[in-house]
Amino acid sequence: MVSCATLCEDIMISVISASPFTFSISKSTKLCSCSRSRVWPSSSLSLRSRNRNSNLFSSASMSESAESNSAPPPDDGVEKTADVLIQYVVLRRDLIDSWPLGSVVTQGCHASVSAVWLNKDDPHTSEYCSPHNIDSMHKVTLEVKGETQIVNLSEKLKASSIAHKLWIEQPENIPTCLATKPYPKSVVSAFFKKLKLCK
DSSP, X not given: OOOHHHHHHHHHHHHHHSOTTTOOHHHHHHHOOSGGGGHHHHHHXXXXXXXXXXXXXXXXXXXXXXXXXXXXXXXXXOOOOOOOXXXXXXXXXXXXXXXXXXXXXXXXXXXXXXXHHHTTTSHHHHHHTSTTTTTSOOEEEEEESSHHHHHHHHHHHHXXXXXEEEEEETTTTEEEEEEEOOEEHHHHGGGTTTSEEXX
C-alpha cells in the first residue's frame, strides 16, 4: 500500500513536470487531504499567474509585431512634375549653310542673352536664372529656312504677346536669329511644333 506521503510526493512531482495549462486545484484536493497538499493551491496560483502574465506578454508582442509590420499607405502611382521652364532659340538654315559655324552660334547667343536681359524682372526669367536652376537650363534650338520665315515667326509671336528678341545683326541690318524669354513649355511649345530641330 502506498503511503499518503509517497502519493503526495508522486503527485507533486507529476504536477511540477506537467504543463501549467492542465494543472487545477480541484483535482489536487481530491487526490490527497494531507498537510502537504496545502502547498499545492499556492503553487497552482503561481503557475496560473505566470500563465496569465505569459498570455498578456504574448498578446502585447503580437500587437507590437502587427503594428511594426503594417504596410505603409499605398502610393497612388501618380508622379506630379512641374511644367519645365524653357527658352526657344531659332536659327536660319541659309546662314548655317553659308556662314562660319562660330558666327551662327554667336547670333544665337546674342538673341538668347538679349531676351533674358530684356525680361530680367519677369518671374519666369528670375526662376530660370535662379541659383537652383542656373546649372540646369533648358533650351531648344530650332531652325527655319531663311529671313522670310524668321520674320513671319516673329510677327506671329508678337500677335500672341509672346515675349522674344529678333536679333538684327549690324551693320548689315539682317535678322539672323530669334529667342524667346523663358516660358513654361506648355505655354509656348505650340508655336514651334512645326519647326525642325537645328542639326
